[in-house]
Amino acid sequence: MASSGMHQPDVRSFAKDLEVEAIRTSTGATDAGVGFSISTLREMELARRLCQHVHDVIDGRSFFDRYAVNAMCMRVLLMIGSVQSYFREELPSDKARLLDGLRGILNELEGSNLCDPKIRSFFEEAVRYLKAASAPETLQRPGGEGEELSEAVQRIPTMLCRETLRYYKWLARTFEGAGDIVELGSWMGSSTACLAEGLSQNLNRERKAIHVYDSFIWREWMKTYTEDPELRAANIRAGESFLEYFWNYTEPYRDLIDVHQSVLRTGTEQLALPATEWGGGEIGILVMDFAHDRASNEAMWRVFGPSFRSGSTIVVFNQFGNIPAGEVREFCREKVQQLVPLHKPYGSAKAFRFQGFVE
Ligand SMILES: C[S@@+](CC[C@H](N)C(=O)[O-])C[C@H]1O[C@@H](n2cnc3c(N)ncnc32)[C@H](O)[C@@H]1O
Numbered sequence: 001m002a003s004s005g006m007h008q009p010d011v012r013s014f015a016k017d018l019e020v021e022a023i024r025t026s027t028g029a030t031d032a033g034v035g036f037s038i039s040t041l042r043e044m045e046l047a048r049r050l051c052q053h054v055h056d057v058i059d060g061r062s063f064f065d066r067y068a069v070n071a072m073c074m075r076v077l078l079m080i081g082s083v084q085s086y087f088r089e090e091l092p093s094d095k096a097r098l099l100d101g102l103r104g105i106l107n108e109l110e111g112s113n114l115c116d117p118k119i120r121s122f123f124e125e126a127v128r129y130l131k132a133a134s135a136p137e138t139l140q141r142p143g144g145e146g147e148e149l150s151e152a153v154q155r156i157p158t159m160l161c162r163e164t165l166r167y168y169k170w171l172a173r174t175f176e177g178a179g180d181i182v183e184l185g186s187w188m189g190s191s192t193a194c195l196a197e198g199l200s201q202n203l204n205r206e207r208k209a210i211h212v213y214d215s216f217i218w219r220e221w222m223k224t225y226t227e228d229p230e231l232r233a234a235n236i237r238a239g240e241s242f243l244e245y246f247w248n249y250t251e252p253y254r255d256l257i258d259v260h261q262s263v264l265r266t267g268t269e270q271l272a273l274p275a276t277e278w279g280g281g282e283i284g285i286l287v288m289d290f291a292h293d294r295a296s297n298e299a300m301w302r303v304f305g306p307s308f309r310s311g312s313t314i315v316v317f318n319q320f321g322n323i324p325a326g327e328v329r330e331f332c333r334e335k336v337q338q339l340v341p342l343h344k345p346y347g348s349a350k351a352f353r354f355q356g357f358v359e
Pocket residue numbers: 032033157158159160184185186187188189190191192213214215216217262263264265266269289290291296
């Protein structure tokens with residue numbers, strides 16, 4: 001029996017470990033769109049309280065009701081974790097089990113007090129995606145695993161995982177099709193440098209430059225990824241341009257980069273910058289890493305789509321597999337006739353081969 005005079009479990013050491021882990025992960029690279037440290041403190045507090053609760057249950061100070069809303073929330077989070085893991089690799093062998101799990105949780109939600117439309121629609125969207133998921137034979141594992149990233153590339157702050165960076169280098173190095181390379185959303189130039197390094201080693205290289213588009217305007221959330229001491233010391237404020245930092249980091253690749261500081265108009269941008277336009281010719285590769293909302297992806301399609309080449313252009317959605325990127329997945333599913341799955345590197349990115357035409 002528990003009593004108030006009993007020895008209390010020492011959860012402080014566990015909380016300390018969690019703190020160390022949180023600091024480590026908050027400074028580590030991750031795929032774009034999912035920042036760790038924005039909520040790190042809140043998560044640490046939640047973890048501390050959960051740990052305390054586990055001790056209370058074990059010691060009999062508390063009873064764990066597996067049908068209570070908090071237990072349901074935990075199962076929901078675990079299922080979201082499974083969806084996240086699936087999207088890292090999209091292995092066909094994982095699909096059936098995940099579908100079963102999703103149907104199970106949807107049933108449980110039906111009969112629980114957790115009748116939350118947002119949670120429901122997230123899982124329903126995941127079920128729709130899995131049911132419609134492309135024939136695995138069109139989806140190839142790209143060969144970027146062995147790609148070496150130079151010192152110069154590795155020192156650039158990034159929002160991407162290493163596997164994705166290797167994939168970009170491999171893609172630009174091995175691309176044999178016609179047309180330009182376009183990158184939407186370069187931030188400090190990490191993905192840009194990988195594309196440039198790959199392009200410089202491409203034996204069929206006929207393209208002179210990578211067309212890089214970004215507003216280069218600093219946002220508060222970007223701090224999450226700012227581990228480089230030089231960048232931290234710069235203390236760039238929200239609303240200021242970070243273009244000079246992009247140029248510093250990508251200096252070795254300057255000849256291969258053509259920068260367009262502009263804003264892709266989606267209806268909500270207030271920035272006094274020129275609107276993003278494409279005045280070039282055919283596009284061979286387009287990497288989309290602006291944002292995961294529908295409006296941004298539709299605007300990209302409107303501006304650049306008419307220059308895609310049927311059967312040749314590769315369109316990469318860098319944020320495709322991130323949990324909040326449901327609208328990107330929906331967008332691609334609706335364009336199933338024009339976007340044929342091509343590559344699934346490890347991480348959030350997914351590449352498609354374009355076919356047909358965009359009016
Ligand atoms: C996710 S970050 C790109 C990360 C980068 N690819 C890397 O390697 O770390 C998104 C970038 O897109 C830019 N961006 C987002 N929406 C934009 C828009 N509508 N117009 C112009 N730039 C935009 C942001 O300024 C930011 O630098």
